[in-house]
Amino acid sequence: MMRSLRSRLMSISAATVWWLIGICAVCITVAAEWATLPVSVYPGDEWLRDRYIVAHTSDAPETRITMVDIDETSLAAIGPWPWPRARIADLIEHLVGTYGVRGVALDLFFSEPADAEGDMRLAMLAQHGPVVMAQVFDYDHAPLRIGKLMGGEAAIPLSLAARASGYIGNHAGLSSAKSVGNIGFVPDADGVLRHLPPQTLFEGRVYPTLSRALFDCCAIARGSSALSQAGMSGAKVNKSGFVRVPYRHSLSAFTIIKASDILHLTAPAEFLKGKLVILGSSSLNLSDRVSTPLSPSTSGFLVHTSALSDLLDTQEGIAPQAWQGRWLALLFSIAVAMVAMYTFPRLSALSNIAILAGASVIWVMCAYVIHPHDDFFAPTGPLLSNLFLLTIAVPYGWQVSQGKSQRLLGTLQQYVAKAVVDELLRSDLKDPLAPRQLHVTTLIADMEAYTSHVASLPVQDAARLTRDFLECLTGPVLAMGGTLDKYTGDGLVAFWGAPLPVDNHADLALDAGIQIMMNLRSFNMQRKRAGLSPIRARIGVESGIAMAGDFGTSFRSIYTAVGDSVNVASRLEDVARDFPYDIIIGQGTVTCATRHQFKFLGERILKGREHPSKLFTLELNQ
Numbered sequence: 001m002m003r004s005l006r007s008r009l010m011s012i013s014a015a016t017v018w019w020l021i022g023i024c025a026v027c028i029t030v031a032a033e034w035a036t037l038p039v040s041v042y043p044g045d046e047w048l049r050d051r052y053i054v055a056h057t058s059d060a061p062e063t064r065i066t067m068v069d070i071d072e073t074s075l076a077a078i079g080p081w082p083w084p085r086a087r088i089a090d091l092i093e094h095l096v097g098t099y100g101v102r103g104v105a106l107d108l109f110f111s112e113p114a115d116a117e118g119d120m121r122l123a124m125l126a127q128h129g130p131v132v133m134a135q136v137f138d139y140d141h142a143p144l145r146i147g148k149l150m151g152g153e154a155a156i157p158l159s160l161a162a163r164a165s166g167y168i169g170n171h172a173g174l175s176s177a178k179s180v181g182n183i184g185f186v187p188d189a190d191g192v193l194r195h196l197p198p199q200t201l202f203e204g205r206v207y208p209t210l211s212r213a214l215f216d217c218c219a220i221a222r223g224s225s226a227l228s229q230a231g232m233s234g235a236k237v238n239k240s241g242f243v244r245v246p247y248r249h250s251l252s253a254f255t256i257i258k259a260s261d262i263l264h265l266t267a268p269a270e271f272l273k274g275k276l277v278i279l280g281s282s283s284l285n286l287s288d289r290v291s292t293p294l295s296p297s298t299s300g301f302l303v304h305t306s307a308l309s310d311l312l313d314t315q316e317g318i319a320p321q322a323w324q325g326r327w328l329a330l331l332f333s334i335a336v337a338m339v340a341m342y343t344f345p346r347l348s349a350l351s352n353i354a355i356l357a358g359a360s361v362i363w364v365m366c367a368y369v370i371h372p373h374d375d376f377f378a379p380t381g382p383l384l385s386n387l388f389l390l391t392i393a394v395p396y397g398w399q400v401s402q403g404k405s406q407r408l409l410g411t412l413q414q415y416v417a418k419a420v421v422d423e424l425l426r427s428d429l430k431d432p433l434a435p436r437q438l439h440v441t442t443l444i445a446d447m448e449a450y451t452s453h454v455a456s457l458p459v460q461d462a463a464r465l466t467r468d469f470l471e472c473l474t475g476p477v478l479a480m481g482g483t484l485d486k487y488t489g490d491g492l493v494a495f496w497g498a499p500l501p502v503d504n505h506a507d508l509a510l511d512a513g514i515q516i517m518m519n520l521r522s523f524n525m526q527r528k529r530a531g532l533s534p535i536r537a538r539i540g541v542e543s544g545i546a547m548a549g550d551f552g553t554s555f556r557s558i559y560t561a562v563g564d565s566v567n568v569a570s571r572l573e574d575v576a577r578d579f580p581y582d583i584i585i586g587q588g589t590v591t592c593a594t595r596h597q598f599k600f601l602g603e604r605i606l607k608g609r610e611h612p613s614k615l616f617t618l619e620l621n622q
Helices: 002-034 041-054 071-080 085-100 116-128 209-218 257-261 300-316 325-343 350-374 383-410 416-425 450-454 459-479 504-529 564-576 587-592
Strands: 062-069 102-104 131-138 167-168 180-182 199-202 204-207 254-258 276-280 289-292 295-299 436-447 483-487 492-494 537-550 558-564 584-586 598-604 615-617
Touching: 002 167, 002 325, 002 383, 041 350, 062 257, 062 289, 062 300, 062 350, 071 257, 085 102, 085 116, 085 204, 085 257, 085 276, 102 209, 116 131, 131 209, 180 209, 199 383, 209 276, 209 300, 209 598, 254 257, 257 416, 276 300, 289 300, 295 300, 325 350, 350 383, 436 450, 436 459, 436 504, 436 558, 436 587, 459 483, 459 492, 459 504, 459 537, 492 504, 492 537, 492 564, 504 537, 504 587, 504 615, 537 564, 537 587, 564 584, 564 615, 587 615
Parallel strands: 062 254, 062 276, 102 131, 102 276, 131 180, 537 584
Antiparallel strands: 131 167, 199 204, 289 295, 436 492, 436 537, 483 492, 537 558, 584 615, 598 615
8 A cells, every 4th residue: 555655646746747847947938038137148049149140131232321431442542541531521522412422420430630621621511411420438337538429319217228437529629510329339248249229328318329310310201309210219129228230231232332432433323322321441450340240350330331221121111020039939938848748758768859859940940030020039048948858857757767667677577577578668568557458368277186285294395385386387487478467376377468469379378388287297206206196287278358457456556367268267277177188278279379289178168157168188299
């Protein structure tokens, strides 16, 4: 009873553990998706997103924006940096006047005055033309106050904005500029620039990023208070006031014109007229290079160009629609956990590893589709859950499986030969001991006149005789792959065909019967030499359908076979007392056997049966 109770408790405990493992796996996804932790906590998350960004990047031409590059060729042709302010003014005047661009944003700032005429021309262009000047905010708590801070609007309460600690502005001579954008940024912990602050809060005022300022200044459709309008808006801003830069275009998708071609008026007009222009530099001498998901060394003004492209996409309604990636990740994790809780207790460790690997591959593909639609979901969330299942559930499932195998082994070794146990453990039967209807052959053997043999013997001698007799019976049963059902005091019950079905169960049982008779012949020769009377065994053998399995109760487990053929075998063993033959065989065994010859003994109505049964014995060639 205690063993059964422990077994039930272990079963309940195992089921509870499986559910706890599944719940923990889902909780890992929840934590990965909703926990307010730094991005650096999930380095694999950003690595996977970077791979997705590269795979999604399009080479389709971005025709609304042109990049004017102060590159190495321009510096060689026009002169080294820094250029006179008058030359910068010439460049802007050519873009706005000669080429008719819609607006120009400078990814450059001028913290100190230079040539007075050039500074005055720049100031006039910034005040009256479609020109956006740049200034830099610092977010590293450095109390910088360089140059003149320009622009900004009064902060709206609870507005999501990145908080700056200092700035580097243009010199006071350019303070009349009507549009100013921030070009400051904060790279992630690994040095890669993935986020920008769409608006920056400093001393009670908010300032737009450069792309936003150009969009507000010069885009075709303008809205009121543009800081809350399309693209990089509050819907995409994280709690730190930063948004993910949408690198949806490769560098080759943008039109890039050399600054020297503008100054020499040799640039193709069709690439400039009506376009939004960002003026920057890819020159290594100007050190405007950043690491991005697209490249470890990217021109800084490509970042602002990508942000501007997203604003225009959103304005035109062609930006990716927002999806609830976090909830999709959670639903996927729940589905995998439910499948795992079903398969882990039932399938092998290798099969479960394959299931987790397949689920991980499917999720990686799903996350690839989701990623452009949700900036906040963690692609690695379900992968972390799968990793947890791999490291916790798989070993636990293996341990439970090993425990079941050991219990099965211990139980079966009481009944069947080691070879049968080994074959049974290699089989794919879910529960080999569960009752099943099988075609079996039953052998029942008993010692004739047992009472008279042991009546006058001391207890020790009676026990020795019983043990020696049972060894004569048991050895052949196990040697022929039989299942030992039970000992009946001075005999045994065995059957073939369960728990593993075998085609030649009748022949194996008859082989065992013959070997029993041979064992008894040797045993009786020893008794004769000792002056003792011989021992006779009566054996009944019958084949047919029986229900075989563990029919134990809460008090004791027992593997046995029940059915009409088993009852007939018992009657045949009993009727053997009336024949000079030790083995009496039923019609079912005669029909199933293929390797033995039989002698017909006649018909007899067996106890408890209405119709006569045909009786046979073995026709031995000896």
